[in-house]
Amino acid sequence: MDKIVIEGGIKLKGEVEISGSKNSALPVLVSSLLADGKSVVHNVPGLRDIKTIKTLLKHLGIRIEDKGGDVYLDSSHLESFEAPYELVKTMRASVLVLGPLLVRFGRAKVSLPGGCAIGARPINLHLMGLEMLGADICVDHGYVFAEAKKLKGARIYFDTPTVTGTENIMMAAVCAEGRSVLENAACEPEVVELSVALNRMGANINGAGTDTITIDGVKELHPAEHTIIPDRIEAGTYMIAAGITGGDVLIKNFPFNYMDSIVMKLKEAGIFIKREGGLLRVTANGNVAHTNVKTLPYPGFPTDMQAQFMSLVSIAGGTSVIAETVFENRFMHVSELRRMGADISIEGHSAIVRGVPFLSGAQVMATDLRASASLVLAGLAAKGITEISRVYHLDRGCAKVKRIKA
Ligand code: EPZ
Numbered sequence: 001m002d003k004i005v006i007e008g009g010i011k012l013k014g015e016v017e018i019s020g021s022k023n024s025a026l027p028v029l030v031s032s033l034l035a036d037g038k039s040v041v042h043n044v045p046g047l048r049d050i051k052t053i054k055t056l057l058k059h060l061g062i063r064i065e066d067k068g069g070d071v072y073l074d075s076s077h078l079e080s081f082e083a084p085y086e087l088v089k090t091m092r093a094s095v096l097v098l099g100p101l102l103v104r105f106g107r108a109k110v111s112l113p114g115g116c117a118i119g120a121r122p123i124n125l126h127l128m129g130l131e132m133l134g135a136d137i138c139v140d141h142g143y144v145f146a147e148a149k150k151l152k153g154a155r156i157y158f159d160t161p162t163v164t165g166t167e168n169i170m171m172a173a174v175c176a177e178g179r180s181v182l183e184n185a186a187c188e189p190e191v192v193e194l195s196v197a198l199n200r201m202g203a204n205i206n207g208a209g210t211d212t213i214t215i216d217g218v219k220e221l222h223p224a225e226h227t228i229i230p231d232r233i234e235a236g237t238y239m240i241a242a243g244i245t246g247g248d249v250l251i252k253n254f255p256f257n258y259m260d261s262i263v264m265k266l267k268e269a270g271i272f273i274k275r276e277g278g279l280l281r282v283t284a285n286g287n288v289a290h291t292n293v294k295t296l297p298y299p300g301f302p303t304d305m306q307a308q309f310m311s312l313v314s315i316a317g318g319t320s321v322i323a324e325t326v327f328e329n330r331f332m333h334v335s336e337l338r339r340m341g342a343d344i345s346i347e348g349h350s351a352i353v354r355g356v357p358f359l360s361g362a363q364v365m366a367t368d369l370r371a372s373a374s375l376v377l378a379g380l381a382a383k384g385i386t387e388i389s390r391v392y393h394l395d396r397g398c399a400k401v402k403r404i405k406a
Contacts, residue, residue: 002389002391002392003387003388003389003391004376004379004387004388004391004394005385005386005387005388006361006376006379006380006382006385006386006387006388007361007384007385008359008361008379008380008381008382008383008384008385008386009381009382009383009384010245010380011245011246011247011248012241012242012245012247012248012249012380013247013248013249014249014250015249015250015251015252016238016249016250016251016252017251017252017253018230018231018234018235018238018251018252018253018254018255019043019045019046019230019231019234020043020044020045020069020227020228020229020230020231021045021189021190021193021228021229021230021231021232021233021234021255022045022047022049022050022231022397023093023163023188023190023231023233024189024190024193024194024228024229024231025041025044025045025050025228026049026050026053026093026096027093027096027164027167027171027190027194028041028193028194028197028226028228029041029044029050029053029054029057029071029073030053030057030096030097030100030171031100031171031194031197031198031201032057032062032073032075032223033057033060033062033075033078033097033100033101033103033104034100034103034104034171034174034175034198034201034221035075035201035202035220035221035222035223035224036075036076036220036223037074037075037076037222037223038072038073038074038076038223039072039073039075039201039223039224039225039226040070040071040072040073040225040226041070041071041073041225041226041227041228042069042070042225042226042227042228043069043227043228044069044070044071044228045069045228045231046069047395047396047397047398048392048395048396048397049091049093049396049397052087052090052091052094053091053093053094054066054071055087056083056087056088056094056097057073057097059080059083059084059087060078060079060080060081060082060083060097060101061075061077061078061079061080062074062075062078063076063077075223078104078105081101081104081105081107081108081109082108082109082110083095083097083098083101083108083109083110083111084111085111085114085142085143087111088110088111088112088113088114089111089113089114091396092113092114092116092121092164093164094110094111094113095110095113095123095126095164095168096164096167096168096171097110098110098126098130098144098146098168098172099126099130099168099169099170099171099172099173100171100172101146102130102135102146102147102148102151102172103151103171103172103174103175106147106148106149106150107145107146107147107148108144108145108146109143109144109145109146110143110144110146111142111143111144112139112142112143112144116368117329117332117367117368117371118327118329118330118332118368119327119328119329119330120328121327123144123165125158125159125160125162125165126162126164126165126168126169127139127144128156129156129158129165129168129169129172129182130146130148130168130169130172132154132155132156133148133151133152133153133154133156133169133172133173133176133180134148134150134151134152134154134176135147135148135151135172136148150176150177151172151173151175151176151177151217152176152177152178153173153176153177153178153179153180153215153216153217154176154180154181155180155181155183156169156180156181156182156183157183157184158182158183158184158185158186159184160184161184161185161186161187161211161297162186163186163188163190163191165186166182166185166186166191166213167186167190167191167194169182170182170191170194170195170198170205170208170213170215171194171198173215173217174198174203174204174205174215174217174218174221175217175218175219175220175221176215176217177217178216178217179214179215179216179217180214180215180217181212181213181214181215182212182213182214182215183211183212184211185207185208185210185211185212185213186297186298187209187210187211187297187298187299188297188298189209189229189232189255189257189258189298190229191208191209191213192208192209193226193228193229194208195208195209195213196208196226197224197226198221200224200225200226201221201222201223201224202218202220202221202222202224203215203218203221204216204217204218229255229258230253230254230255231255232255232258232259232262232302233302233304233305233370233397234397234398235251235254235255235259235262236259236262236266236302236305236308237305237308237373237377238251238282239251239262239263239266239271239273239280239282240266240271240308240309240311240312240377241376241377241380242271242282242283242284243266243269243270243271243282243284243288243312244284244288244311244312244315244377244378244380244381245284245380245381246284246285246286247282247283247284248281248282248283249281249282249283250276250279250280250281250282251279251280251281251282252278252279254278254279254280256275256280258298260299261299261300261301261302262301262302262305265291265293265301265309266282266312268289268291269288269289269290269291269309269312269313269316270284270285270287270288270289270316271283271284271288272284272285287317288312288313288315288316288317288355289316289317289318290313290316290317290318290319290320290353290355291313291316291320292320292321292322292323293306293309293320293321293322293323294322294323294325295322295323295324295325295326296325296326297326303324303325303326303327303330304370305370306322306324306330306370307330307333307370307371307373307374308370308373308374308377309322310322310333310334310337310344310351310353310374311333311337311374311375311377311378311381312377313353313355314337314342314343314344314353314355314356314359314378315355315356315357315358315359315381316353316355317355318355319352319353319354319355320352320353320355321350321351321352321353322350322351322353323349323350324349324350324351325349328349330368331346331351332367332368332371333367333370333371333374333375334346334351336364336365336367336371336375337359337364337374337375337378339362339363339364340359340360340361340362340364340378340379340382340386341356341358341359341360341362341382342356342359342378343355343356358381358382358383359378359381359382359383360382360383360384361379361382361383361384361385361386361387362382362386362387363386363387363389364379364386364387364388364389365388365389365390366388366389366390366391366393366394367390367393368393369393369394369396369397369398370397371393372388372390372391372393372394372398373394373397373398375388376388376394
């Protein structure tokens with residue numbers, strides 16, 4: 001069984017370049033379903049989740065050629081409108097094919113995503129949006145069956161901002177008859193990037209990045225070329241790696257435009273952050289300040305940074321409160337951090353983190369992608385050896401982790 005073994009206590013020093021964003025690449029790759037012909041996506045990260053979505057797209061009939069981070073897609077020979085369980089169960093974001101398949105075929109059969117460690121993560125808002133656009137939706141035997149001769153523009157209100165829900169409905173509405181208005185839409189940079197890619201394909205989308213997105217349906221889209229933005233969560237994770245080890249790291253390809261909440265909170269935690277031209281230097285002196293954080297939809301502090309931030313403040317001088325407001329079960333890393341000596345208690349949707357002088361290496365288990373990253377960070381700072389098992393979670397979103405096979 002794969003595991004990662006870390007000898008902690010070493011100050012990280014050096015340079016790192018941020019890869020393309022996993023959560024931007026996934027919807028952009030899927031959007032190639034919407035246009036007949038050859039498209040190109042640059043700076044695609046080499047991750048397991050990306051491999052999974054490419055497998056699904058190939059299953060649907062898209063011909064894919066990979067040249068490093070450049071992915072060439074040809075959607076001229078689509079063969080299926082069905083996304084089977086065995087593919088969807090491995091990655092929830094597969095549900096993003098629902099809208100595009102409905103546009104291309106007038107129907108779609110997509111497996112309901114399976115359970116997830118961090119929460120129930122229903123797709124009711126995705127289905128509500130499609131119904132508002134005029135699709136007939138039926139859920140049966142674990143599959144969503146959607147049908148619509150022609151989608152019609154509508155005003156759609158999301159009870160809660162949903163990133164992939166906004167992306168799915170945006171893709172479904174681009175060729176609908178008339179205007180669609182998405183209200184209480186997600187504002188994440190990945191949603192903005194998808195709108196940029198779709199507009200390059202001939203769509204007419206305005207307002208992405210705000211909570212109200214207007215889409216005027218067009219007759220059809222044409223293939224285009226797009227470059228994926230840097231991954232803001234990867235960038236924030238490397239910043240914490242420098243901070244938690246008292247190191248000095250120079251970050252290349254840093255996504256300056258989307259990092260305000262993360263930069264502010266890390267500065268509060270005592271990390272020194274300085275822009276050097278197009279690069280960012282992150283240094284720390286080993287003294288972490290206790291800091292409270294509340295996860296929120298963008299531009300708030302990202303839930304995908306919550307576990308990593310908890311590792312950092314677990315060695316702070318003082319007590320920090322971390323409130324998780326996006327997912328209902330995103331504290332699985334707490335019990336593993338406790339095994340390393342962290343002093344954390346959970347009260348409802350908040351974790352009370354009482355800083356300890358140091359963490360100790362231990363055998364721990366990864367439970368989801370971001371929890372795995374938090375354990376790597378804790379292992380880097382801990383005294384002694386940390387062994388992390390079930391690291392296939394890490395492969396889903398981290399390309400650069402060196403592993404020692406057991
Ligand atoms: C996206 O997931 C990201 N994944 C997640 O990153 C991220 O944590 C999440 O957004 C929040 O920022 C991708 O972009 C591929 P949501 P998504 O729909 O779209 C509820 C990672 O580690 N909800 O914005 O699935 C839901 O339960 C992953 O890279 C409904 O109730 O998240 C949650 O409480 C983890 N009904 C809230 O909305 C719905 O139909 C936000 O979820 C949809 C969502």
